[in-house]
Amino acid sequence: MRGLPDLESLRLLVDVGELGSLGRAAKAAGIAQPSASKRVAQLERRLGVPLLERTPRGSTLTTEGKMVAGWAAQVLAAAEELMRAVAAVRHAGRAHLRVAASMTVAEYLVPRWLGELQHREPDVQVGLDVVNSADVAARVLGGDVELGFVEGPSVPEGLASRVVGTDRLVVVVAPGHPWARRRTALRGAELAATPLVVREPGSGTRETLELAFSGLHRAGPRLELGSNSAVKGAAQAGAAPAVLSAYAVEAEVAAGRLVEVPLAGLDLGRRLCAVWRRGRSLTAPAATLLSVATQR
Amino acid sequence: MRGLPDLESLRLLVDVGELGSLGRAAKAAGIAQPSASKRVAQLERRLGVPLLERTPRGSTLTTEGKMVAGWAAQVLAAAEELMRAVAAVRHAGRAHLRVAASMTVAEYLVPRWLGELQHREPDVQVGLDVVNSADVAARVLGGDVELGFVEGPSVPEGLASRVVGTDRLVVVVAPGHPWARRRTALRGAELAATPLVVREPGSGTRETLELAFSGLHRAGPRLELGSNSAVKGAAQAGAAPAVLSAYAVEAEVAAGRLVEVPLAGLDLGRRLCAVWRRGRSLTAPAATLLSVATQR
DNA sequence: CTAGGTTACGGCTAACGTAAGGATG
DNA sequence: CATCCTTACGTTAGCCGTAACCTAG
Numbered sequence: 001m002r003g004l005p006d007l008e009s010l011r012l013l014v015d016v017g018e019l020g021s022l023g024r025a026a027k028a029a030g031i032a033q034p035s036a037s038k039r040v041a042q043l044e045r046r047l048g049v050p051l052l053e054r055t056p057r058g059s060t061l062t063t064e065g066k067m068v069a070g071w072a073a074q075v076l077a078a079a080e081e082l083m084r085a086v087a088a089v090r091h092a093g094r095a096h097l098r099v100a101a102s103m104t105v106a107e108y109l110v111p112r113w114l115g116e117l118q119h120r121e122p123d124v125q126v127g128l129d130v131v132n133s134a135d136v137a138a139r140v141l142g143g144d145v146e147l148g149f150v151e152g153p154s155v156p157e158g159l160a161s162r163v164v165g166t167d168r169l170v171v172v173v174a175p176g177h178p179w180a181r182r183r184t185a186l187r188g189a190e191l192a193a194t195p196l197v198v199r200e201p202g203s204g205t206r207e208t209l210e211l212a213f214s215g216l217h218r219a220g221p222r223l224e225l226g227s228n229s230a231v232k233g234a235a236q237a238g239a240a241p242a243v244l245s246a247y248a249v250e251a252e253v254a255a256g257r258l259v260e261v262p263l264a265g266l267d268l269g270r271r272l273c274a275v276w277r278r279g280r281s282l283t284a285p286a287a288t289l290l291s292v293a294t295q296r
Numbered sequence: 297m298r299g300l301p302d303l304e305s306l307r308l309l310v311d312v313g314e315l316g317s318l319g320r321a322a323k324a325a326g327i328a329q330p331s332a333s334k335r336v337a338q339l340e341r342r343l344g345v346p347l348l349e350r351t352p353r354g355s356t357l358t359t360e361g362k363m364v365a366g367w368a369a370q371v372l373a374a375a376e377e378l379m380r381a382v383a384a385v386r387h388a389g390r391a392h393l394r395v396a397a398s399m400t401v402a403e404y405l406v407p408r409w410l411g412e413l414q415h416r417e418p419d420v421q422v423g424l425d426v427v428n429s430a431d432v433a434a435r436v437l438g439g440d441v442e443l444g445f446v447e448g449p450s451v452p453e454g455l456a457s458r459v460v461g462t463d464r465l466v467v468v469v470a471p472g473h474p475w476a477r478r479r480t481a482l483r484g485a486e487l488a489a490t491p492l493v494v495r496e497p498g499s500g501t502r503e504t505l506e507l508a509f510s511g512l513h514r515a516g517p518r519l520e521l522g523s524n525s526a527v528k529g530a531a532q533a534g535a536a537p538a539v540l541s542a543y544a545v546e547a548e549v550a551a552g553r554l555v556e557v558p559l560a561g562l563d564l565g566r567r568l569c570a571v572w573r574r575g576r577s578l579t580a581p582a583a584t585l586l587s588v589a590t591q592r
Numbered sequence: 593c594t595a596g597g598t599t600a601c602g603g604c605t606a607a608c609g610t611a612a613g614g615a616t617g
Numbered sequence: 618c619a620t621c622c623t624t625a626c627g628t629t630a631g632c633c634g635t636a637a638c639c640t641a642g
Contacts, residue, residue, distance in 0.1 A: 004307070004375050007300040018529045023596065032634050037598065048386045056596050056641045064385055066523050067426055070403040071378040073525070077547045078374045079300050082367040089360055090344045107366040112550055119471070119552035130363055175415070227362050229369070233314050251373045254408055256415035256588075292552075319621065328609050333623065352616040352621050613624075
């Protein structure tokens with residue numbers, strides 16, 4: 001099993017499952033039927049598993065095919081979220097509905113919302129600016145964007161807000177780190193006195209951490225890095241414990257590449273809030289997006 | 297924005313972000329540096345967004361690049377789960393650790409577990425059989441597989457078991473269906489008297505539904521279909537309300553393509569259980585998998 | 593005969609590697 | 618001048634569409 005599969009072939013497989021024949025799936029993909037046949041055959045070779053039961057009256061998925069189609073649908077859903085989010089970033093300036101979001105919200109929440117919004121309001125083009133929390137507030141107040149999404153702890157002045165979710169910072173270490181097998185919760189004072197891998201000053205993650213550490217005796221950071229993935233990489237390499245958003249490390253923790261250390265006596269929760277100009281009524285698409293965001 | 301991006305290019309982008317230069321990312325991918333340069337450039341053209349800040353001392357991700365890399369990492373994680381799961385299906389027979397799982401568990405839970413198991417026990421090859429719940433029990437009792445995973449409601453005789461998660465059946469309709477705007481919860485009797493789109497008899501989903509309907513006056517099914525995706529397709533087309541696992545419709549509900557109808561007075565929850573031969577001790581890899589599965 | 597499938601073949605796109613050219617500390 | 622990136626170029630591999638053939642109801 002070398003290379004990763006290509007998404008077009010996975011889409012083709014899913015379509016065959018739903019439409020019942022290679023020919024119809026080919027039409028849906030805008031290619032000729034023999035091309036679709038060959039692509040699926042190649043996918044079967046590459047995965048080493050038979051996927052279709054072919055008959056002169058159509059094709060149905062084998063048991064393995066149903067499984068693969070199910071897993072493929074999840075890959076495709078993630079890919080489509082990516083494409084929608086990229087489209088929103090590209091249209092940042094000239095869109096019908098302009099919003100700004102901080103990194104964490106933009107990365108983990110916004111793509112989902114866009115999917116549902118697009119379904120409810122198919123014609124609305126969303127433009128997305130990704131900036132830090134302070135800039136989100138500035139753009140909303142300045143009227144550059146209609147709606148903003150920020151991560152706590154503080155909600156800026158002069159803005160109406162609604163909580164749309166909660167996040168918390170977590171301490172993670174490489175699986176080989178002594179703390180990975182800890183059974184007793186880590187105390188805040190102990191964490192503060194340990195050199196850590198953290199995000200750069202000014203990021204929402206760092207600010208939440210600084211606030212929680214205030215008043216504690218503390219060690220300087222071991223490493224300051226400018227992106228979540230860089231911090232994760234350093235933690236996995238065993239450099240030191242890292243502090244990051246629970247969203248950001250979800251996948252690594254699920255896969256066992258990082259281990260979350262239980263923590264006590266330190267509040268690292270933070271609200272994720274939608275904000276808009278106080279007293280100004282929202283346009284219809286903005287109200288829809290807000291309602292979508294609030295429901296999840 | 298036509299076609300979907302290809303996964304190799306996304307991997308390349310993520311690697312550039314983590315490794316700091318196109319050259320190192322190229323080496324990681326096993327291709328020449330100019331090829332990597334061209335691929336990323338093509339990705340930028342295709343997405344219509346600048347992704348890299350190129351300098352003579354390396355390349356760093358732009359703000360948009362960091363976003364895209366974050367979203368790409370999620371797509372890649374899903375793709376890798378798919379590949380691991382396919383490998384397990386392919387090795388069904390001749391693996392070190394052989395397990396059997398029913399559809400729902402195999403589709404939504406097993407890929408995650410495999411990721412973590414592979415991390416904890418890198419050398420273990422897992423073989424996965426996907427069969428219905430009754431067959432899972434038979435294979436465990438017959439010694440064909442060491443561990444099984446079934447969806448309730450009944451736990452087979454003669455097997456030790458442990459609950460590894462919970463699922464529930466949900467009622468979903470197309471967004472245009474009258475029930476989509478319902479505010480009051482649906483009563484069990486009303487649901488039973490409505491023609492539905494359901495899975496075929498013998499599937500775990502169908503059995504749970506039949507059990508819940510027992511004693512109620514009921515209408516026949518509107519459609520019986522052999523796969524979750526077929527049922528979802530019919531529901532989206534507006535054929536009738538459908539009843540499916542919450543896991544199965546998660547993505548569609550999040551994207552607004554299906555709407556969940558609130559339900560009262562009918563217990564459609566079901567436990568997902570690991571099962572093994574009573575009195576037989578588990579091998580080390582099986583025990584590890586069980587512990588991984590139990591923790592999530 | 594129709595509706596579905598595969599095989600065969602020629603054309604073209606696209607990805608690769610090597611080699612050469614340009615910028616920046 | 619060392620490093621990293623890009624452009625140029627020739628080769629190769631893979632995908633596509635058309636056409637021909639096969640099979641079952």
